[in-house]
Amino acid sequence: MRTHQTVSAWLEHELAAGRLMIGSRLPGERTMAEQLGISRASVREGTRVLEALGVVRAGVGSGPQSGTIVTGNPALALDSALRLHVASAHLPVRDIVETRLLLEVWAAEHASKDSPALDRAAVLLDEMDGHDDAPAAFLERDALFHVALAEAAGNVLVGAMMGSLRGSIAGYTQRLTTRLPAWDVTSGRLRREHRAILAAVVAGEGARAAGLVRDHIEGFYLEAGIDDRPDAG
Amino acid sequence: MRTHQTVSAWLEHELAAGRLMIGSRLPGERTMAEQLGISRASVREGTRVLEALGVVRAGVGSGPQSGTIVTGNPALALDSALRLHVASAHLPVRDIVETRLLLEVWAAEHASKDSPALDRAAVLLDEMDGHDDAPAAFLERDALFHVALAEAAGNVLVGAMMGSLRGSIAGYTQRLTTRLPAWDVTSGRLRREHRAILAAVVAGEGARAAGLVRDHIEGFYLEAGIDDRPDAG
DNA sequence: CTACGTCGTGTGGTCCTACCACACAAGATA
């Protein structure tokens, strides 16, 4: 095992033993190096990995918000991983869109109708009504609405994946809108569909919500025209 | 932006520009440090992150298999991320099992009936017939069978996720088998169900395959009894 | 001419030391 992996192994052990939890502060890099019997450079390499995986967060200075702190942000790992693997052409955009679709349909069907995420979703819909002339602002809230919907299903993993997928195809989606024949017509339709989806979820009609989500997403891509080019922005 | 992120930013740029692709060798650490205007320590931190994300692979020595090489292994990132997030209790095992179920059901429905992965799946089933008295060996092939099935859907992302999910709940599944009333009875049922699933997929009956997969997975967990304890091995 | 062993060279792996920027807290000062 390589030296820098000592850190993640140690952290996993401490977490499993309950000596560390989310919010805990790790020892300083110099201290950890001494305790683990490795150099500070190796500690840092290990910490960088943990940071990239969304397990810890590093902050300089002193005080309660400084130092290396255990967090729980699985989306971060997916985020950067997706970006790079898409760039390497190993991960077709089509696969991401497809995965997004299957996750969202599932989430809509399993969403809990009294999840606080649905309140956020409702707020986003109101905001979108006021931004239907600005595609960029509209799409950003559109994406957040879908993520909120996914989180309403109560599955951390699905929520995190949706958040990352959203980010990795944001530029792609934005480019697709330029192909639309008439943005105001499309945005009006999208807004109506969003309302219908949310209403179905709140009403506890999972199956209907799932169908609406599927039509909603597939409809958008169909209208904009499928585009399989990688997101080389 | 922190210094070590220069590396991933640079790599993403090179990949997007087509100057690097999977299989390409990156410049040496010393060279890269000089070219990017950063220290070798920072280059190494950046490389460690890329390695953890499954984007590159580092090898010592000289020759064609040495140096830092661009790979495409998205499962690696998910793998370690899942392990640690489960350990931090931020990611319930229940969520992973649930996600696995939804991915597999989808994959079974969308599997291409002439995917080479199905041949691997068939071989695994034969091997399982010869290991029905050894739970450990049986379960390992069981897991691989399910991953192969997922890959048959042709979605890289879904395949990678299934592979990682399998790993992160392997220990959990193994523990569940100890609760079974009679292993030989269960294994016999599992083997029959596997055959039926594969047959449905090969026959191109996606919907039926999906239903069989759902019953297969849910049936196992039901028989073994649900267990939400984290995988603190 | 061939087969084997040696050595050079470039690779990542690890360590050490030094210095920097930062942010808070305690103390000194007006």
Next chain:
DNA sequence: TATCTTGTGTGGTAGGACCACACGACGTAG
């Protein structure tokens, strides 16, 4: 009492040194 200064611990970065490794080129013995 309010403000400023200073101390201290944090991660961030840099540069240098040495190691183990693996291949390829070279030399040597057969």
